[in-house]
Amino acid sequence: MTRRLDDARILMYSHDTFGLGHLRRCRTIAHSLVEDYRGLNILIISGATIAGAFDYRARVDFVKIPSVIKLHNGDYTSLDRHIELDETLKMRQSIIRHTAETFKPDIFIVDKEPMGLRGEVEETLTYLKAHGTTLVLGLREVMDAPHLLEAEWKRRDTMRKIEQYYDTIWVYGPPDFYDPLTELEVPPAVRERMNFVGFLQRSVPREELPGHKPEGDYILVTTGGGGDGADLIHDFIHAYQQDPGLTHKALVVLGPYMPVKKREKLIRKGSKIPHIKIIEFDNRMEELIAGAKGVVAMGGYNTYCEILSFDKPALIVPRIQPREEQLIRARRASELGLIDMLLPEEAEDPLRFAAALKALPQRAPPSKSCANGLRLEGLVHISEIVGGWLGEQSSEHLSIVKKSS
Structure with a gap:
Protein backbone atom coordinates (compact mmCIF):
# COMPACT_ATOMS: atom_id res chain seq x y z
CA MET A 1 0.00 0.00 0.00
CA THR A 2 1.31 3.45 -0.91
CA ARG A 3 1.90 5.67 2.10
CA ARG A 4 2.54 9.37 2.35
CA LEU A 5 5.71 10.63 4.00
CA ASP A 6 6.52 14.29 4.56
CA ASP A 7 9.60 15.18 2.54
CA ALA A 8 11.60 12.09 3.53
CA ARG A 9 14.98 11.74 1.84
CA ILE A 10 17.30 8.83 1.18
CA LEU A 11 20.81 9.18 -0.22
CA MET A 12 22.45 6.14 -1.81
CA TYR A 13 26.11 5.62 -2.73
CA SER A 14 27.26 3.33 -5.55
CA HIS A 15 30.99 3.47 -6.27
CA ASP A 16 30.75 1.72 -9.70
CA THR A 17 34.26 1.10 -10.98
CA PHE A 18 33.89 -1.97 -13.17
CA GLY A 19 30.36 -3.15 -13.92
CA LEU A 20 26.74 -2.13 -13.55
CA GLY A 21 25.81 -4.26 -10.56
CA HIS A 22 25.97 -1.62 -7.85
CA LEU A 23 24.00 1.04 -9.73
CA ARG A 24 21.35 -1.45 -10.89
CA ARG A 25 20.90 -2.74 -7.32
CA CYS A 26 20.57 0.80 -5.92
CA ARG A 27 18.15 1.75 -8.67
CA THR A 28 15.99 -1.32 -8.01
CA ILE A 29 15.74 -0.49 -4.30
CA ALA A 30 15.06 3.19 -5.01
CA HIS A 31 12.27 2.48 -7.50
CA SER A 32 10.59 0.07 -5.10
CA LEU A 33 10.70 2.56 -2.23
CA VAL A 34 9.28 5.54 -4.13
CA GLU A 35 6.48 3.30 -5.37
CA ASP A 36 5.61 2.44 -1.77
CA TYR A 37 6.04 5.93 -0.26
CA ARG A 38 4.72 9.00 -2.07
CA GLY A 39 6.56 11.64 -0.03
CA LEU A 40 9.97 10.01 -0.47
CA ASN A 41 12.81 11.44 -2.58
CA ILE A 42 15.92 9.40 -3.38
CA LEU A 43 19.24 10.56 -4.77
CA ILE A 44 21.85 8.04 -5.98
CA ILE A 45 25.52 9.00 -6.09
CA SER A 46 27.13 6.95 -8.84
CA GLY A 47 30.47 6.66 -10.57
CA ALA A 48 29.04 4.62 -13.47
CA THR A 49 30.00 6.10 -16.83
CA ILE A 50 26.57 5.29 -18.24
CA ALA A 51 24.42 6.17 -15.22
CA GLY A 52 22.37 8.43 -17.51
CA ALA A 53 21.56 5.59 -19.92
CA PHE A 54 18.94 4.21 -17.52
CA ASP A 55 15.51 5.62 -16.92
CA TYR A 56 14.57 6.74 -13.40
CA ARG A 57 11.14 6.99 -11.84
CA ALA A 58 9.79 10.26 -10.53
CA ARG A 59 11.47 11.27 -7.26
CA VAL A 60 14.57 9.20 -8.05
CA ASP A 61 17.58 11.03 -9.46
CA PHE A 62 21.35 10.59 -9.56
CA VAL A 63 24.49 12.61 -9.06
CA LYS A 64 27.34 11.57 -11.33
CA ILE A 65 30.81 11.65 -9.77
CA PRO A 66 33.99 11.38 -11.91
CA SER A 67 34.46 7.82 -13.10
CA VAL A 68 37.25 5.55 -11.90
CA ILE A 69 37.96 2.31 -13.72
CA LYS A 70 39.02 -0.90 -12.02
CA LEU A 71 41.65 -2.75 -14.04
CA HIS A 72 41.86 -6.53 -14.31
CA ASN A 73 44.80 -6.59 -11.89
CA GLY A 74 42.70 -4.85 -9.23
CA ASP A 75 44.31 -1.42 -9.57
CA TYR A 76 42.31 1.72 -10.35
CA THR A 77 42.76 4.53 -12.85
CA SER A 78 40.81 7.67 -13.75
CA LEU A 79 38.53 7.41 -16.76
CA ASP A 80 40.09 10.65 -17.95
CA ARG A 81 43.72 9.59 -18.35
CA HIS A 82 44.82 13.26 -18.22
CA ILE A 83 43.77 13.52 -14.57
CA GLU A 84 45.72 11.76 -11.83
CA LEU A 85 43.83 9.20 -9.76
CA ASP A 86 44.44 11.13 -6.53
CA GLU A 87 42.89 14.26 -8.05
CA THR A 88 39.86 12.29 -9.25
CA LEU A 89 39.39 10.75 -5.80
CA LYS A 90 39.57 14.19 -4.15
CA MET A 91 36.86 15.47 -6.54
CA ARG A 92 34.66 12.45 -5.82
CA GLN A 93 35.08 12.81 -2.07
CA SER A 94 34.23 16.53 -2.21
CA ILE A 95 31.11 15.98 -4.35
CA ILE A 96 29.88 13.18 -2.08
CA ARG A 97 30.32 15.30 1.06
CA HIS A 98 28.75 18.40 -0.52
CA THR A 99 25.79 16.38 -1.83
CA ALA A 100 25.15 14.96 1.64
CA GLU A 101 25.35 18.40 3.26
CA THR A 102 22.92 19.91 0.74
CA PHE A 103 20.49 17.00 0.41
CA LYS A 104 20.27 16.36 4.18
CA PRO A 105 19.16 12.70 3.98
CA ASP A 106 17.21 10.89 6.68
CA ILE A 107 18.87 7.63 5.59
CA PHE A 108 22.21 7.02 3.84
CA ILE A 109 22.62 3.61 2.14
CA VAL A 110 26.13 2.58 1.07
CA ASP A 111 26.38 -0.28 -1.43
CA LYS A 112 29.04 -2.95 -0.79
CA GLU A 113 32.11 -0.79 -0.07
CA PRO A 114 31.78 0.17 3.63
CA MET A 115 34.08 3.21 3.41
CA GLY A 116 33.63 3.77 -0.31
CA LEU A 117 36.33 3.64 -2.96
CA ARG A 118 39.69 4.26 -1.24
CA GLY A 119 37.82 5.54 1.84
CA GLU A 120 36.07 8.37 -0.02
CA VAL A 121 32.82 8.03 1.99
CA GLU A 122 34.29 7.99 5.51
CA GLU A 123 34.27 11.77 5.89
CA THR A 124 30.62 11.87 4.81
CA LEU A 125 29.72 9.06 7.22
CA THR A 126 31.28 11.06 10.07
CA TYR A 127 29.31 14.15 9.09
CA LEU A 128 25.96 12.37 8.68
CA LYS A 129 26.33 10.35 11.88
CA ALA A 130 26.85 13.59 13.80
CA HIS A 131 23.65 14.93 12.25
CA GLY A 132 21.48 11.94 13.15
CA THR A 133 21.20 10.28 9.74
CA THR A 134 20.50 6.54 9.83
CA LEU A 135 23.50 4.82 8.20
CA VAL A 136 22.95 1.56 6.32
CA LEU A 137 25.53 -0.75 4.76
CA GLY A 138 24.12 -2.97 2.01
CA LEU A 139 26.07 -6.16 1.24
CA ARG A 140 25.61 -8.74 -1.50
CA GLU A 141 24.85 -12.19 -0.17
CA VAL A 142 28.31 -13.17 -1.47
CA MET A 143 31.16 -10.68 -1.20
CA ASP A 144 34.23 -12.75 -2.07
CA ALA A 145 36.23 -15.75 -0.92
CA PRO A 146 36.63 -15.37 2.87
CA HIS A 147 40.43 -15.29 2.82
CA LEU A 148 40.47 -12.55 0.17
CA LEU A 149 37.83 -10.43 1.91
CA GLU A 150 39.47 -10.85 5.31
CA ALA A 151 42.86 -9.72 3.99
CA GLU A 152 41.34 -6.71 2.24
CA TRP A 153 39.29 -5.61 5.24
CA LYS A 154 42.12 -6.13 7.75
CA ARG A 155 44.41 -3.96 5.63
CA ARG A 156 41.82 -1.16 5.71
CA ASP A 157 40.60 -1.71 9.29
CA THR A 158 37.14 -2.08 7.77
CA MET A 159 35.41 -4.21 10.40
CA ARG A 160 36.17 -1.73 13.19
CA LYS A 161 34.88 1.13 11.04
CA ILE A 162 31.67 -0.74 10.22
CA GLU A 163 31.04 -1.12 13.95
CA GLN A 164 31.88 2.56 14.49
CA TYR A 165 29.64 4.05 11.82
CA TYR A 166 26.79 1.83 10.68
CA ASP A 167 23.45 1.47 12.44
CA THR A 168 22.42 -1.58 10.44
CA ILE A 169 23.68 -3.94 7.74
CA TRP A 170 21.35 -5.27 5.07
CA VAL A 171 22.39 -8.53 3.44
CA TYR A 172 20.66 -8.88 0.08
CA GLY A 173 19.94 -12.58 0.37
CA PRO A 174 18.36 -15.17 2.71
CA PRO A 175 20.45 -16.50 5.63
CA ASP A 176 20.34 -20.10 4.40
CA PHE A 177 21.85 -19.26 1.00
CA TYR A 178 25.19 -17.75 2.04
CA ASP A 179 26.67 -15.54 4.75
CA PRO A 180 28.86 -12.79 3.21
CA LEU A 181 31.01 -12.61 6.36
CA THR A 182 31.46 -16.35 6.82
CA GLU A 183 34.82 -17.35 8.32
CA LEU A 184 35.63 -13.73 9.23
CA GLU A 185 36.14 -12.50 12.79
CA VAL A 186 32.93 -10.52 13.22
CA PRO A 187 32.43 -8.49 16.41
CA PRO A 188 29.16 -9.34 18.22
CA ALA A 189 27.92 -5.76 17.72
CA VAL A 190 28.36 -6.07 13.94
CA ARG A 191 26.73 -9.49 13.83
CA GLU A 192 23.73 -8.17 15.77
CA ARG A 193 23.21 -5.43 13.21
CA MET A 194 23.09 -7.84 10.26
CA ASN A 195 19.65 -8.26 8.71
CA PHE A 196 19.29 -10.84 5.93
CA VAL A 197 16.51 -9.13 3.99
CA GLY A 198 16.41 -11.61 1.07
CA PHE A 199 17.04 -11.45 -2.66
CA LEU A 200 15.77 -8.39 -4.52
CA GLN A 201 12.89 -9.29 -6.82
CA ARG A 202 12.82 -7.79 -10.31
CA SER A 203 9.87 -6.95 -12.53
CA VAL A 204 9.42 -5.93 -16.14
CA PRO A 205 8.93 -2.23 -16.97
CA ARG A 206 5.30 -1.15 -17.03
CA GLU A 207 5.48 0.03 -20.63
CA GLU A 208 6.88 -2.39 -23.20
CA LEU A 209 8.76 -0.93 -26.14
CA PRO A 210 7.63 -2.24 -29.54
CA GLY A 211 10.24 -4.44 -31.17
CA HIS A 212 12.30 -4.46 -28.00
CA LYS A 213 12.33 -8.25 -27.57
CA PRO A 214 13.07 -10.76 -30.35
CA GLU A 215 10.05 -12.58 -31.74
CA GLY A 216 9.74 -16.29 -31.03
CA ASP A 217 11.78 -18.42 -28.64
CA TYR A 218 15.35 -17.42 -27.84
CA ARG A 375 12.42 -16.41 -1.69
CA LEU A 376 12.61 -12.93 -3.15
CA GLU A 377 11.54 -10.86 -0.19
CA GLY A 378 14.26 -8.22 -0.10
CA LEU A 379 12.32 -5.27 -1.49
CA VAL A 380 9.32 -5.98 0.74
CA HIS A 381 11.48 -6.22 3.85
CA ILE A 382 13.45 -3.08 2.99
CA SER A 383 10.20 -1.18 2.45
CA GLU A 384 8.89 -2.31 5.84
CA ILE A 385 12.13 -1.31 7.58
CA VAL A 386 12.34 2.10 5.90
CA GLY A 387 8.64 2.77 6.51
CA GLY A 388 9.12 2.02 10.19
CA TRP A 389 12.09 4.36 10.49
CA LEU A 390 10.60 7.24 8.54
CA GLY A 391 7.18 6.75 10.11
CA GLU A 392 8.72 7.11 13.57
CA GLN A 393 10.61 10.23 12.48
CA SER A 394 7.43 11.68 11.01
CA SER A 395 5.53 10.99 14.24
CA GLU A 396 8.29 12.58 16.32
CA HIS A 397 8.28 15.63 14.04
CA LEU A 398 4.49 15.94 14.34
CA SER A 399 4.73 15.69 18.12
CA ILE A 400 7.35 18.45 18.25
CA VAL A 401 5.23 20.69 16.01
CA LYS A 402 2.15 20.17 18.23
CA LYS A 403 4.12 20.94 21.40
CA SER A 404 5.65 24.09 19.88
CA SER A 405 2.23 25.32 18.82
Missing part, protein backbone atom coordinates in the same frame (compact mmCIF):
# COMPACT_ATOMS: atom_id res chain seq x y z
CA ILE A 219 18.18 -18.02 -25.41
CA LEU A 220 19.57 -14.88 -23.80
CA VAL A 221 23.31 -14.57 -23.26
CA THR A 222 24.41 -11.74 -20.97
CA THR A 223 27.74 -10.71 -19.46
CA GLY A 224 26.41 -7.92 -17.24
CA GLY A 225 28.63 -4.88 -17.71
CA GLY A 226 30.76 -6.88 -20.14
CA GLY A 227 34.16 -5.68 -18.97
CA ASP A 228 35.31 -9.26 -18.44
CA GLY A 229 32.72 -11.08 -20.54
CA ALA A 230 34.54 -11.52 -23.88
CA ASP A 231 35.73 -15.06 -23.11
CA LEU A 232 32.20 -16.29 -22.40
CA ILE A 233 30.86 -14.83 -25.66
CA HIS A 234 33.82 -16.24 -27.61
CA ASP A 235 33.23 -19.72 -26.18
CA PHE A 236 29.48 -19.44 -26.84
CA ILE A 237 30.00 -18.58 -30.50
CA HIS A 238 32.66 -21.30 -30.81
CA ALA A 239 30.15 -23.88 -29.57
CA TYR A 240 27.77 -22.89 -32.38
CA GLN A 241 30.61 -23.10 -34.89
CA GLN A 242 31.65 -26.59 -33.85
CA ASP A 243 28.21 -28.18 -33.43
CA PRO A 244 25.88 -27.77 -36.43
CA GLY A 245 23.10 -29.36 -34.38
CA LEU A 246 23.01 -26.32 -32.13
CA THR A 247 20.25 -24.27 -33.72
CA HIS A 248 18.62 -22.42 -30.82
CA LYS A 249 17.97 -18.78 -31.65
CA ALA A 250 20.18 -16.68 -29.37
CA LEU A 251 20.31 -13.02 -28.38
CA VAL A 252 23.72 -11.98 -27.09
CA VAL A 253 24.11 -8.76 -25.06
CA LEU A 254 27.79 -7.84 -24.85
CA GLY A 255 27.59 -5.14 -22.17
CA PRO A 256 28.65 -1.49 -22.38
CA TYR A 257 32.07 -1.97 -20.75
CA MET A 258 33.42 -4.61 -23.12
CA PRO A 259 36.65 -3.32 -24.72
CA VAL A 260 36.07 -1.99 -28.23
CA LYS A 261 38.46 -4.32 -30.05
CA LYS A 262 37.02 -7.42 -28.38
CA ARG A 263 33.48 -6.20 -29.04
CA GLU A 264 34.13 -5.63 -32.75
CA LYS A 265 35.83 -9.01 -33.11
CA LEU A 266 32.91 -10.84 -31.50
CA ILE A 267 30.34 -8.99 -33.58
CA ARG A 268 32.18 -9.99 -36.78
CA LYS A 269 32.48 -13.59 -35.59
CA GLY A 270 28.84 -13.86 -34.50
CA SER A 271 27.48 -12.29 -37.69
CA LYS A 272 28.51 -15.43 -39.60
CA ILE A 273 26.08 -17.59 -37.62
CA PRO A 274 22.41 -17.06 -38.63
CA HIS A 275 21.05 -18.26 -35.27
CA ILE A 276 22.88 -15.57 -33.27
CA LYS A 277 21.99 -11.90 -32.93
CA ILE A 278 24.41 -9.65 -31.05
CA ILE A 279 23.63 -6.28 -29.48
CA GLU A 280 25.95 -4.11 -27.42
CA PHE A 281 23.70 -2.89 -24.61
CA ASP A 282 20.12 -2.81 -23.41
CA ASN A 283 18.83 -0.80 -20.45
CA ARG A 284 15.77 -3.05 -20.06
CA MET A 285 17.42 -6.38 -19.32
CA GLU A 286 14.51 -7.47 -17.15
CA GLU A 287 12.30 -7.55 -20.22
CA LEU A 288 14.79 -9.60 -22.22
CA ILE A 289 15.27 -12.15 -19.43
CA ALA A 290 11.52 -12.42 -18.84
CA GLY A 291 10.99 -13.32 -22.52
CA ALA A 292 13.82 -15.85 -22.82
CA LYS A 293 13.51 -19.65 -22.84
CA GLY A 294 16.79 -19.86 -20.95
CA VAL A 295 19.65 -17.66 -19.78
CA VAL A 296 23.40 -18.06 -20.18
CA ALA A 297 25.32 -15.72 -17.87
CA MET A 298 28.33 -15.18 -15.66
CA GLY A 299 26.10 -15.04 -12.61
CA GLY A 300 26.54 -11.61 -11.08
CA TYR A 301 24.11 -10.67 -8.33
CA ASN A 302 21.57 -8.78 -10.44
CA THR A 303 21.40 -11.39 -13.20
CA TYR A 304 20.94 -14.11 -10.59
CA CYS A 305 18.04 -12.21 -9.01
CA GLU A 306 16.47 -11.81 -12.45
CA ILE A 307 16.83 -15.51 -13.19
CA LEU A 308 14.99 -16.31 -9.95
CA SER A 309 12.43 -13.51 -10.37
CA PHE A 310 11.36 -14.70 -13.82
CA ASP A 311 11.95 -18.38 -13.00
CA LYS A 312 14.22 -19.09 -15.97
CA PRO A 313 16.38 -22.15 -16.68
CA ALA A 314 19.96 -20.92 -16.44
CA LEU A 315 23.47 -22.00 -17.34
CA ILE A 316 26.10 -20.07 -15.39
CA VAL A 317 29.76 -19.76 -16.42
CA PRO A 318 31.16 -17.72 -13.52
CA ARG A 319 34.16 -15.44 -13.40
CA ILE A 320 36.74 -17.01 -11.09
CA GLN A 321 39.27 -14.17 -10.71
CA PRO A 322 40.27 -11.72 -9.34
CA ARG A 323 37.16 -12.10 -7.16
CA GLU A 324 35.48 -15.45 -6.49
CA GLU A 325 32.02 -14.01 -5.78
CA GLN A 326 30.40 -15.40 -8.95
CA LEU A 327 32.01 -18.81 -8.47
CA ILE A 328 30.78 -19.10 -4.87
CA ARG A 329 27.26 -18.01 -5.84
CA ALA A 330 27.12 -20.40 -8.81
CA ARG A 331 28.35 -23.36 -6.77
CA ARG A 332 25.83 -22.72 -4.02
CA ALA A 333 22.97 -22.27 -6.50
CA SER A 334 24.05 -25.43 -8.31
CA GLU A 335 24.08 -27.36 -5.03
CA LEU A 336 20.48 -26.27 -4.48
CA GLY A 337 19.52 -27.34 -8.00
CA LEU A 338 18.62 -23.80 -9.06
CA ILE A 339 21.00 -23.54 -12.02
CA ASP A 340 23.46 -25.54 -14.11
CA MET A 341 27.11 -24.49 -14.02
CA LEU A 342 30.18 -24.83 -16.20
CA LEU A 343 33.58 -23.63 -15.09
CA PRO A 344 35.31 -21.35 -17.63
CA GLU A 345 37.76 -24.11 -18.63
CA GLU A 346 34.82 -26.48 -19.21
CA ALA A 347 33.08 -23.90 -21.41
CA GLU A 348 36.22 -23.70 -23.52
CA ASP A 349 35.36 -27.21 -24.78
CA PRO A 350 32.93 -26.32 -27.59
CA LEU A 351 31.18 -29.67 -27.69
CA ARG A 352 30.68 -29.77 -23.93
CA PHE A 353 29.33 -26.21 -24.02
CA ALA A 354 27.08 -27.09 -26.97
CA ALA A 355 25.62 -30.08 -25.11
CA ALA A 356 24.81 -27.88 -22.11
CA LEU A 357 23.21 -25.28 -24.39
CA LYS A 358 21.06 -27.88 -26.14
CA ALA A 359 19.76 -29.09 -22.78
CA LEU A 360 19.11 -25.61 -21.38
CA PRO A 361 15.57 -24.89 -22.74
CA GLN A 362 14.34 -28.25 -21.41
CA ARG A 363 15.84 -27.73 -17.97
CA ALA A 364 13.32 -27.39 -15.14
CA PRO A 365 13.00 -23.79 -13.92
CA PRO A 366 14.37 -22.91 -10.47
CA SER A 367 10.91 -23.13 -8.87
CA LYS A 368 10.68 -26.82 -9.78
CA SER A 369 14.15 -27.60 -8.46
CA CYS A 370 14.21 -25.82 -5.11
CA ALA A 371 11.19 -23.91 -3.89
CA ASN A 372 13.10 -22.49 -0.92
CA GLY A 373 15.62 -20.86 -3.23
CA LEU A 374 12.98 -18.60 -4.73
